[in-house]
Amino acid sequence: MLGELNQTNIVRDFRENSEIARLLCQKINSLASEVGPVKFMNFCGTHEWTTVYFGLRHLLPPNIELVAGPGCPVCVTPSYFIEQAIRLAFEGFVVYTYGDSYRLPVLNPVDGCRTLEEARSRGGKVKLVYSFLEAVEDARREKEKAVFLGIGFETLAPIYSSLLLAGKVPENLKLLSLVKLTPPAARFAIKYHKDRGLLPISGVIAPGHVSTVIGASSWEFLPQELGLPTVVAGFEPIDVLAAVFLLLKMCVEKRPRVEIEYKRVVSWEGNITAKKTIAATFRMSESAWRGIGIIPESGLFLKEEFSDFDAFTTFNLEHVPEAGEDLAPGCKCGEIMIGVSRPTDCPLFGKRCTPNSPVGPCMVSVEGPCNIWARFGGSDVFGDSG
Amino acid sequence: MVLVDFGGIEKRAVSLDEVKEGELVIVHAGLVIGKIREEDYLRNIEEIQLLTR
Numbered sequence: 001m002l003g004e005l006n007q008t009n010i011v012r013d014f015r016e017n018s019e020i021a022r023l024l025c026q027k028i029n030s031l032a033s034e035v036g037p038v039k040f041m042n043f044c045g046t047h048e049w050t051t052v053y054f055g056l057r058h059l060l061p062p063n064i065e066l067v068a069g070p071g072c073p074v075c076v077t078p079s080y081f082i083e084q085a086i087r088l089a090f091e092g093f094v095v096y097t098y099g100d101s102y103r104l105p106v107l108n109p110v111d112g113c114r115t116l117e118e119a120r121s122r123g124g125k126v127k128l129v130y131s132f133l134e135a136v137e138d139a140r141r142e143k144e145k146a147v148f149l150g151i152g153f154e155t156l157a158p159i160y161s162s163l164l165l166a167g168k169v170p171e172n173l174k175l176l177s178l179v180k181l182t183p184p185a186a187r188f189a190i191k192y193h194k195d196r197g198l199l200p201i202s203g204v205i206a207p208g209h210v211s212t213v214i215g216a217s218s219w220e221f222l223p224q225e226l227g228l229p230t231v232v233a234g235f236e237p238i239d240v241l242a243a244v245f246l247l248l249k250m251c252v253e254k255r256p257r258v259e260i261e262y263k264r265v266v267s268w269e270g271n272i273t274a275k276k277t278i279a280a281t282f283r284m285s286e287s288a289w290r291g292i293g294i295i296p297e298s299g300l301f302l303k304e305e306f307s308d309f310d311a312f313t314t315f316n317l318e319h320v321p322e323a324g325e326d327l328a329p330g331c332k333c334g335e336i337m338i339g340v341s342r343p344t345d346c347p348l349f350g351k352r353c354t355p356n357s358p359v360g361p362c363m364v365s366v367e368g369p370c371n372i373w374a375r376f377g378g379s380d381v382f383g384d385s386g
Numbered sequence: 387m388v389l390v391d392f393g394g395i396e397k398r399a400v401s402l403d404e405v406k407e408g409e410l411v412i413v414h415a416g417l418v419i420g421k422i423r424e425e426d427y428l429r430n431i432e433e434i435q436l437l438t439r
Contacts, residue, residue: 131415242437
């Protein structure tokens with residue numbers, strides 16, 4: 001199994017090695033008989049993608065439930081900000097956006113447009129970019145008034161902060177920082193399950209790439225304050241199976257702690273340089289999560305000294321929009337994102353709401369649970385007809 | 387700034403830390419967030435193998 005480090009061998013060793021997968025499943029099934037029902041929650045859409053795409057729920061004993069938590073930043077961006085972006089696109093500002101935000105539907109259409117895609121088709125200035133760097137370079141070249149929709153988790157904050165600190169961002173480009181923080185969302189989701197008398201979360205599969213930036217140490221509060229086993233996992237199927245086994249082991253031993261399964265990438269302290277640039281540029285504050293509500297200390301906003309680049313300041317936007325109904329009638333994206341409902345529990349899933357014609361935000365992004373279930377069939381393990 | 391080869395497609399990315407030619411990196415929306423070192427990769431494999439024993 002040992003081999004030279006390259007992309008092909010990573011796939012061979014962490015995806016295609018069916019013998020290791022089989023042995024891990026055996027171990028999981030054996031250990032699962034020593035615990036009652038357990039519920040492990042992930043906080044990354046890519047973990048849910050791996051779980052569904054590789055059929056991992058089918059391999060687990062019935063007393064282990066894998067639940068998707070709020071791990072999709074596009075899914076939890078309030079409709080208000082997309083509505084404002086559509087408005088700006090029609091007011092002559094270039095709106096730079098990542099691809100998966102392009103089709104994010106709003107609750108209140110602006111000039112008849114539900115999405116930035118529709119806005120663009122009707123003459124709004126919307127540009128799709130792969131990265132903030134591309135937006136910076138385009139804005140500098142074209143010299144038009146512009147705004148960048150900075151949707152993302154902690155993995156995206158360092159590129160915003162580093163380019164701002166390096167003085168690379170031109171004055172005509174404003175950043176709308178919609179960065180959300182995963183550990184506060186995890187705390188919120190865990191408390192939500194407990195407060196509603198649901199089977200409590202028994203363990204956490206922590207996001208691999210967020211943890212690459214913030215460090216595995218950022219999850220210490222889970223075992224220390226909440227008694228929860230926590231494993232920082234990679235994104236291949238063998239990574240996730242190994243994480244499930246490690247969580248079970250901690251449940252049986254009753255010795256919760258943070259373990260790093262994704263050792264080839266994640267360290268205890270994370271990316272120190274990235275964390276320093278984030279601290280120099282952003283301040284933490286409460287933020288609104290679409291369909292969920294306001295979560296304390298869960299958003300990153302630009303510090304005062306960067307107000308010249310801050311879209312909130314320039315366009316007088318609300319940092320924390322009203323946390324009222326932010327979803328279309330009947331849409332259960334909020335409950336799905338917090339892990340208390342499955343996509344198939346939503347009356348719109350697969351009927352009015354599909355990947356081609358999304359109603360709810362969870363159906364838009366490739367990291368959204370509804371999109372994942374719709375494309376790869378996440379429901380059949382539960383005997384659902386959806 | 388570094389040039390990253392995504393299996394044949396090359397894109398520029400921002401890197402906060404030094405990256406040498408030939409190193410395997412993790413890129414998230416135009417930012418190099420980490421590198422994979424061979425010793426960490428081999429340790430990861432070894433530890434997963436140990437779990438199965």
